[in-house]
Amino acid sequence: MNDALVLGLITVVSAATPLLLAALGELVVERSGVLNLGVEGMMLAGAVTGFAVTVTTGSATLGIICAMAAGMAMAFTFGVLTLSLMANQVATGLALTIFGIGLSSLVGAGFVGIAIEPLPKLNIPGITTIPVIGPLLFGHDILIYASIALTGGVAWFLKRSRPGMILRAVGESDESAHSIGYDVIRVRYMAVLFGGLMAGLAGAFLSLSYTPLWIENMTAGRGWIALALVVFATWRPWRVLFGAYLFGGVTILQLASQAADWFDVPSQVMSMLPYVATILVLTIISAGPWRTRLNAPACLGKPFRPAS
Amino acid sequence: MSDFNFTRRTFLAGSSAAAVTLGAPLAFGAEQVKVGFVYVGPVGDHGWTHGHDLGRKAVEAKFGDKVKTTFVENVAEGPDSERVIRQLASSGHNLIFTTSFGFMNPTIKVAKQFPKVKFEHATGYKTAPNVSVYNARFHQGRAVIGTIAGHMSKSGVAGYIASFPIPEVVMGINAFTLAAQKVNPDFKTKVVWVNSWYDPGKESDATKTLIDQGADMITQHTDSPAPLQVAENRGVWGFGQASDMKAYAPRAQLTAILDDWSEYYINRVQAVMDGSWKSQNIWYGMKEGMVKIAPYGSEITDAAKAAAEKVRKGITDGSMHAFAGPIKNQEGKEMLPAGQSLTDDKMATMDWYVQGVQS
Numbered sequence: 001m002n003d004a005l006v007l008g009l010i011t012v013v014s015a016a017t018p019l020l021l022a023a024l025g026e027l028v029v030e031r032s033g034v035l036n037l038g039v040e041g042m043m044l045a046g047a048v049t050g051f052a053v054t055v056t057t058g059s060a061t062l063g064i065i066c067a068m069a070a071g072m073a074m075a076f077t078f079g080v081l082t083l084s085l086m087a088n089q090v091a092t093g094l095a096l097t098i099f100g101i102g103l104s105s106l107v108g109a110g111f112v113g114i115a116i117e118p119l120p121k122l123n124i125p126g127i128t129t130i131p132v133i134g135p136l137l138f139g140h141d142i143l144i145y146a147s148i149a150l151t152g153g154v155a156w157f158l159k160r161s162r163p164g165m166i167l168r169a170v171g172e173s174d175e176s177a178h179s180i181g182y183d184v185i186r187v188r189y190m191a192v193l194f195g196g197l198m199a200g201l202a203g204a205f206l207s208l209s210y211t212p213l214w215i216e217n218m219t220a221g222r223g224w225i226a227l228a229l230v231v232f233a234t235w236r237p238w239r240v241l242f243g244a245y246l247f248g249g250v251t252i253l254q255l256a257s258q259a260a261d262w263f264d265v266p267s268q269v270m271s272m273l274p275y276v277a278t279i280l281v282l283t284i285i286s287a288g289p290w291r292t293r294l295n296a297p298a299c300l301g302k303p304f305r306p307a308s
Numbered sequence: 309m310s311d312f313n314f315t316r317r318t319f320l321a322g323s324s325a326a327a328v329t330l331g332a333p334l335a336f337g338a339e340q341v342k343v344g345f346v347y348v349g350p351v352g353d354h355g356w357t358h359g360h361d362l363g364r365k366a367v368e369a370k371f372g373d374k375v376k377t378t379f380v381e382n383v384a385e386g387p388d389s390e391r392v393i394r395q396l397a398s399s400g401h402n403l404i405f406t407t408s409f410g411f412m413n414p415t416i417k418v419a420k421q422f423p424k425v426k427f428e429h430a431t432g433y434k435t436a437p438n439v440s441v442y443n444a445r446f447h448q449g450r451a452v453i454g455t456i457a458g459h460m461s462k463s464g465v466a467g468y469i470a471s472f473p474i475p476e477v478v479m480g481i482n483a484f485t486l487a488a489q490k491v492n493p494d495f496k497t498k499v500v501w502v503n504s505w506y507d508p509g510k511e512s513d514a515t516k517t518l519i520d521q522g523a524d525m526i527t528q529h530t531d532s533p534a535p536l537q538v539a540e541n542r543g544v545w546g547f548g549q550a551s552d553m554k555a556y557a558p559r560a561q562l563t564a565i566l567d568d569w570s571e572y573y574i575n576r577v578q579a580v581m582d583g584s585w586k587s588q589n590i591w592y593g594m595k596e597g598m599v600k601i602a603p604y605g606s607e608i609t610d611a612a613k614a615a616a617e618k619v620r621k622g623i624t625d626g627s628m629h630a631f632a633g634p635i636k637n638q639e640g641k642e643m644l645p646a647g648q649s650l651t652d653d654k655m656a657t658m659d660w661y662v663q664g665v666q667s
Binding site for chain 2 (some may be wrong): 003004007008011015018021105108109112113114115118210211212213215216217218219220221222251252255256258259260267268271286
């Protein structure tokens, strides 16, 4: 039973990691005042690129790097359209998702039916074999550790570093940030590119570690969950981590309880829970006075046109 | 011969133009039959939709210039599908195959508006003068893999990744379990519903969960190869679904249930050409070649292979039935006495599990 629990927790961690990576990126984007709904599309671009490069060159490291670059390329397109050309962010984000689905299917057509070895797991002799703690703390692949380190990094960046504070200022009041001399558009470009990088990395995790294969539309809606997660976490990095593990945990608990007959709740109800929580959080946020306390960037989704 | 590859979106966007351009050649070469296919997933799913697309390609290979095929992939079940089917019907297609259960009502609705166009709906139950229904007896294949699972499972527990609780899926779970119990009376099947036909990540999570809880045989009624890949990595066995998935699990795949639509599609296109097409409701199985068993994997034991072959031959020649009595349901109530086998009607409306299914 202990073994089953440990294995279950490991499954939770790997189910949560793609959500965490993509949501962290989107969090930074939204904190700068930009809403990019194209996460799903950027993840797919990352997933197909990571897989294709790994298969072609045999190097997973190169695959991961190229996946991040592919996510950034998609994000750059979004940036040009919304930041430089002032296109509507919601419409452009949706278009980016649809574009990503199509493009990744086209690029990936030749890679369906190929299987690769999953990313190697960290394996420290003598430590990973310690019961319970060993596999739980030291038995994952590099991307899972990276996702946790990145959470800390993003939290530190937003809270303590000077560029992070500028980024938040841009997201809270673009006019003020502009009037004291910060280049709002440039800051937002950086944020959007980081969002693309993280979504690409999340995609690479899916196609190289989580389910090491490429099939069309393999993200199956995880980009949208990541978007919901940012709201659920009220734009705070550590809460994103918590939320991702909660979402992952509920998904796995739902599957495990079906197999083990633990409690008699319809599986559909369990699958609904994370979304119900998100809707609740959203409702609370839109209720008004809570808004500022709950952290929603004041300029979220508003285009910025510098007054000349 | 040409094939038009549309995704749903470009298809809908360009359809008004297509209606004009595609409509034109009919006036000149009326002997060319235009065949449309509506798919629920991507042709690259390596499963269900892939199987139908192989059927489409077989039609092209057989008839060459005499046919023109069109397919629309990734069509969501529901109102979206109705638009897609109507576009195909109004752009001069003579025969349209709609290949998912959820396309049933849209197909019937559009068929009423286009009485001259022939429709073929897969896995449904509603027919009309210009709508046929066709389905394959996949449960026959499940009886074969269940036999193998009964022989080779050490824990006596199989994990079953299921999509939606419709009779088709329930039937498969029951046929698999009954066949395994013929070999090992204590055999159990643990079922996990992922509420999706296609979500590789969730299918893979469900598989891991089932293996963690003691299953050493993995089978699925979802469309991606992810469960088999997990089986390969975790050192248990599994079975391919709808397509040969050996590439993903060279060791773990003991065999696969294959759907072969080619012959049926060719026959129906031929019928439209001859003018002999009639509405029908068919349910073909291994005897007619619509359900096939893939070559056995290298890890299968001789005993399991021999038993599987015996079941396959028995079902093919009609001497065996996947649902032969006595059958008890989960509560132990007798649903079918010894010496009888379930009628097609009873199977097609199945909403109960046999003993030994845990769900």
